[in-house]
Amino acid sequence: MSSKQKKIISTISAIAGLIVGLILLVGIQGKMQALQAPHLNLGELLWVPDWKIPHVLALADDNTAADLLWIRSIFYVGEYHDHGSEHDHQEDQNEHEHHHMDYTYSRDKVGEPEHHHNHEGHHEDHDNHHIQKLYKHEIEIKETPDSIDFKNIDFRNLSLIRNTLAGHLTDNEAKHMYHLFNVITELDTMFVTPYYQGAMYLTLMGGRYKEANLLLDKGMKHRPDRWEMPFYRGFIRLFYMNDKNGAVSDLRIASMKKGAPGFVSQLATSIQVGMGQVEMAIEFLKSLYEVTEDQEMKAKIKKLIKMYSSK
Amino acid sequence: MESLTRISAVAQTTFRETIRNKILHNMLGFAVVMFGLSWVISAWSVGEPEKIIADIGLTITVLVGVIIAIFAGVVLVHGEVDRKTILPILAKPLHRWEYVLGKYIGFSSAVLLVYIGMNVILILFLSVVGGGVSSGLLKAMYLSIWEVELVVALALMFSSITTPWLSALNTIILFIAGRFSYDIKFFLGAHPGNAFAPVLKIIYVLVPNLSYFNLRHEAVHAIPVSAQMLIYPTLYGIIYCSLVLLIASLAFRTKDLA
Amino acid sequence: MSAKPVIKTDGLSKQYRLGLTLKPVDAVTDLNLEVNEGEIFAFIGLNGAGKTTTIKLLLDHARPTKGKAFLFGFDATDPHARERIGYLPDLPHFYQFLTANELLDYSGKLFCLSKTKLAKRSGELLETVGLGDRGNERLRGFSRGMLQRLGFAQALINHPDLVILDEPLGGLDPIGRVELMNLITDLKSKNTTVFFSSHILEDAQKVADRIGIIHKGHLLACGKKSELLQTKAGWEAEIAINEFDLSGLCKKNNWQYQTNEECYTVTISDDEDVQKLYKLASEKKINIISLHHRQLNLEEAFLKELDRWKA
Numbered sequence: 001m002s003s004k005q006k007k008i009i010s011t012i013s014a015i016a017g018l019i020v021g022l023i024l025l026v027g028i029q030g031k032m033q034a035l036q037a038p039h040l041n042l043g044e045l046l047w048v049p050d051w052k053i054p055h056v057l058a059l060a061d062d063n064t065a066a067d068l069l070w071i072r073s074i075f076y077v078g079e080y081h082d083h084g085s086e087h088d089h090q091e092d093q094n095e096h097e098h099h100h101m102d103y104t105y106s107r108d109k110v111g112e113p114e115h116h117h118n119h120e121g122h123h124e125d126h127d128n129h130h131i132q133k134l135y136k137h138e139i140e141i142k143e144t145p146d147s148i149d150f151k152n153i154d155f156r157n158l159s160l161i162r163n164t165l166a167g168h169l170t171d172n173e174a175k176h177m178y179h180l181f182n183v184i185t186e187l188d189t190m191f192v193t194p195y196y197q198g199a200m201y202l203t204l205m206g207g208r209y210k211e212a213n214l215l216l217d218k219g220m221k222h223r224p225d226r227w228e229m230p231f232y233r234g235f236i237r238l239f240y241m242n243d244k245n246g247a248v249s250d251l252r253i254a255s256m257k258k259g260a261p262g263f264v265s266q267l268a269t270s271i272q273v274g275m276g277q278v279e280m281a282i283e284f285l286k287s288l289y290e291v292t293e294d295q296e297m298k299a300k301i302k303k304l305i306k307m308y309s310s311k
Numbered sequence: 312m313e314s315l316t317r318i319s320a321v322a323q324t325t326f327r328e329t330i331r332n333k334i335l336h337n338m339l340g341f342a343v344v345m346f347g348l349s350w351v352i353s354a355w356s357v358g359e360p361e362k363i364i365a366d367i368g369l370t371i372t373v374l375v376g377v378i379i380a381i382f383a384g385v386v387l388v389h390g391e392v393d394r395k396t397i398l399p400i401l402a403k404p405l406h407r408w409e410y411v412l413g414k415y416i417g418f419s420s421a422v423l424l425v426y427i428g429m430n431v432i433l434i435l436f437l438s439v440v441g442g443g444v445s446s447g448l449l450k451a452m453y454l455s456i457w458e459v460e461l462v463v464a465l466a467l468m469f470s471s472i473t474t475p476w477l478s479a480l481n482t483i484i485l486f487i488a489g490r491f492s493y494d495i496k497f498f499l500g501a502h503p504g505n506a507f508a509p510v511l512k513i514i515y516v517l518v519p520n521l522s523y524f525n526l527r528h529e530a531v532h533a534i535p536v537s538a539q540m541l542i543y544p545t546l547y548g549i550i551y552c553s554l555v556l557l558i559a560s561l562a563f564r565t566k567d568l569a
Numbered sequence: 570m571s572a573k574p575v576i577k578t579d580g581l582s583k584q585y586r587l588g589l590t591l592k593p594v595d596a597v598t599d600l601n602l603e604v605n606e607g608e609i610f611a612f613i614g615l616n617g618a619g620k621t622t623t624i625k626l627l628l629d630h631a632r633p634t635k636g637k638a639f640l641f642g643f644d645a646t647d648p649h650a651r652e653r654i655g656y657l658p659d660l661p662h663f664y665q666f667l668t669a670n671e672l673l674d675y676s677g678k679l680f681c682l683s684k685t686k687l688a689k690r691s692g693e694l695l696e697t698v699g700l701g702d703r704g705n706e707r708l709r710g711f712s713r714g715m716l717q718r719l720g721f722a723q724a725l726i727n728h729p730d731l732v733i734l735d736e737p738l739g740g741l742d743p744i745g746r747v748e749l750m751n752l753i754t755d756l757k758s759k760n761t762t763v764f765f766s767s768h769i770l771e772d773a774q775k776v777a778d779r780i781g782i783i784h785k786g787h788l789l790a791c792g793k794k795s796e797l798l799q800t801k802a803g804w805e806a807e808i809a810i811n812e813f814d815l816s817g818l819c820k821k822n823n824w825q826y827q828t829n830e831e832c833y834t835v836t837i838s839d840d841e842d843v844q845k846l847y848k849l850a851s852e853k854k855i856n857i858i859s860l861h862h863r864q865l866n867l868e869e870a871f872l873k874e875l876d877r878w879k880a
Contacts, residue, residue, distance in 0.1 A: 056491075058370075059374075059487060059490045059491075060490040060491055060493075060494070060522065060525070061366075061370045061373075061490075061525070061527065062528070063362075063366040063370075063527055063528050063531060064366045064367055064369075064370040066366075067352075067356070067362070067363045067366050067367060068352075068367075070356060070363075071352050071355050071356060071363070074355050074356065074357065075355070188528070190528070190531075190532040190534075191359065191362065192358065192359060193356060193357055193358030193359045196358075197357045197358060293357045293358060294357050313681045316678060316681045317678070317679050317681065319678075320675055320678030320679050321679075323675070323678075324664065324667065324671070324675045327666060327667065327671070328664065328666055331666040332666075394662050395658060395660060395662045396662050396663055396664055398628075398630060398656070398658040398662075399656055399657070399658055399663070399676070399720070399723060399724070400675075400676075400679065401628070401629070401630060402628045402630070402651060402654065402656035402658075402733075403651055403654075403676065403679040403680060403727075404648040404649060404650075404651045404652045404679070404680065405648060405651075405679050406648050565632050567585075567625075567630070567631035567632065568625065568630040568631060
């Protein structure tokens with residue numbers, strides 16, 4: 001064998017060795033991953049204390065910090081889509097009184113605590129408890145037909161919509177998600193997508209319309225020029241809070257913003273005119289479909305539209 | 312006049328040195344890769360991908376500029392002393408301050424060239440895959456040039472005083488502190504009676520106030536920028552760089568070349 | 570010759586402070602030196618004797634702790650003093666990223682030479698040092714000898730009246746040394762003053778007109794080569810070998826001798842002993858091949874000065 005041949009053979013075997021090694025490595029990685037997956041708590045990984053940490057880490061380039069956190073949270077949602085069905089949706093059975101949440105994040109008040117009404121110590125537990133109770137309360141009100149002010153809304157339909165769209169965000173996950181969106185919009189107050197898209201994730205995946213509303217309100221404050229925030233607030237008012245008048249006024253606000261699609265005002269009008277509930281729901285879902293960019297969510301909405309249309 | 316000839320000779324050689332430096336080529340490649348990456352990342356965002364591309368692109372250009380400024384800058388003078396290449400140069404009828412100034416001009420113009428190059432790539436990139444180029448974006452790019460130039464001056468100053476490692480450390484600390492200069496100011500406003508307030512005030516004056524060179528938020532969100540927001544930082548940059556170079560020259564004036 | 574001194578030092582002293590304790594170390598102490606126009610001055614001493622420090626003080630690479638140095642009547646700290654100087658450092662470190670032409674260009678511009686003059690001059694110099702065809706190559710690929718020669722070229726770019734060479738013979742092979750010696754004598758023929766430091770005494774002895782001996786920062790001796798070497802050193806006789814046992818005779822008279830296959834070389838210090846040797850020669854039929862005054866070589870002169878200083 002000539003030395004040249006030897007050289008070629010040794011090169012080939014080295015490359016082959018590298019490839020085999022790499023394949024083995026990836027294989028073992030997969031095994032380890034499989035072992036690890038059930039124990040990982042994605043919510044915990046996402047925990048970002050407050051905007052100061054990313055602010056410092058990004059060397060005061062807050063916009064980029066916001067972007068990266070936003071992308072991270074999108075991944076979180078993606079992971080949720082993949083693994084979400086495995087999670088157990090735990091409902092707190094105890095409920096007593098109605099608390100007001102105060103999730104005011106303020107950069108204007110340096111040095112003051114972020115959560116005005118929450119005190120140090122058992123922050124998380126307290127918060128969780130808090131939100132759970134809150135929801136229990138609201139949902140029960142909604143689903144008792146007697147307490148409805150707006151008689152022409154078919155609540156079986158609406159709750160069907162809610163349940164079909166809803167994922168199973170655990171309280172902890174929902175809390176982290178909301179917190180994360182809040183941090184993102186604190187770092188870049190002008191970043192529109194996290195406001196409405198975050199509100200969408202919170203409501204559609206977890207039914208967390210209260211936090212979603214806070215997020216949208218904040219978005220409307222910082223970006224009064226955009227139609228998305230009032231539009232989604234209108235959606236939440238109609239579907240989750242049974243506030244038809246509120247929804248119409250929000251849609252009116254949205255339709256007057258620059259760049260608002262034509263269906264926004266049409267939708268407002270048709271709600272006001274008082275269409276049949278199913279038609280109205282389809283109408284809204286269609287417009288929701290138009291503006292939704294998340295593919296999974298879009299597919300779900302499409303499915304719903306089909307379901308209603310076939311009735 | 313002769314002074315000018317000598318300064319430009321030093322500048323020319325330093326320019327060559329920097330342009331032929333491997334760090335520079337690697338960092339340029341890194342920047343381009345990061346632009347591409349920002350595009351990939353932005354595709355995941357459900358909305359406003361062009362904002363994300365612009366944000367990350369602007370952040371990367373400044374960071375790459377600063378990294379080049381620090382890591383190529385801290386060896387500029389000290390490296391020459393260390394390698395003794397400075398000996399035949401200073402054996403010629405050259406004032407020490409001419410040498411320092413020449414080094415700065417040569418180095419900063421090389422960094423400037425690379426920086427502008429990076430921004431041109433970014434502009435092309437944004438016009439192809441991003442949301443185009445606004446005048447606000449150009450303004451942000453302009454001010455970030457000064458941000459990089461301030462770091463260049465600081466790196467050079469430390470390089471003519473101390474070793475590369477210490478210089479890099481000092482420059483990085485000042486750069487980071489400078490990035491948070493507005494936070495320092497804000498803290499002082501919120502806590503005027505703080506025990507550290509006098510120290511912080513001094514720090515605020517001394518560190519380069521890089522916060523005011525950051526128009527990136529305004530650029531991506533199309534927030535109008537007044538002329539003063541461009542003029543004052545420019546003046547600040549000129550004065551700060553001059554002072555830093557003056558200190559560098561003074562420190563280097565009687566330094567023994569080991 | 571009433572030439573004014575080209576280099577003059579006046580009580581020149583340099584103290585370095587070393588280490589964390591800032592322990593003072595005297596590198597040069599009270600150095601008084603004069604080098605005249607047109608002469609080749611060899612500055613010799615052991616490694617670490619203070620040669621390089623002295624050169625640094627002359628070129629304002631370091632500032633003296635005490636005393637002053639003058640070049641062409643200018644204070645050494647004045648850049649004007651360096652206008653008519655060429656300097657070659659002890660180790661030929663030049664910018665690796667430049668080409669030979671670029672280095673010469675740079676050097677020339679620092680003397681504010683015009684472009685045309687500079688182009689002509691650097692071409693000439695590269696020819697002279699034997700690098701005529703390598704002008705456009707980066708210095709990264711140059712050998713040490715080539716760098717040394719290029720260093721010589723950059724030192725001569727301004728037609729200097731004084732050339733200061735720090736250990737110019739250090740890294741050179743025998744041929745390189747001969748070439749460099751020729752260059753130095755060439756310079757002298759053009760009435761250029763040459764100041765060079767060396768610890769290779771042999772070479773210094775060959776070309777120098779005047780010699781300064783420095784040891785531990787002190788100037789031990791300084792003067793014309795002939796004066797330094799011509800001190801009385803006795804006689805040296807070469808005697809052909811025959812049957813007679815000369816070694817016994819030498820031992821008896823306490824004469825130093827060396828022997829090879831053909832002859833004895835006997836060193837005699839007294840004139841009386843010379844007479845004795847002549848007498849013996851006629852008696853014992855010893856064949857004296859030659860007898861001459863012995864000249865001190867530089868090494869011996871150096872050691873003698875060293876002994877005197879220690880005493």
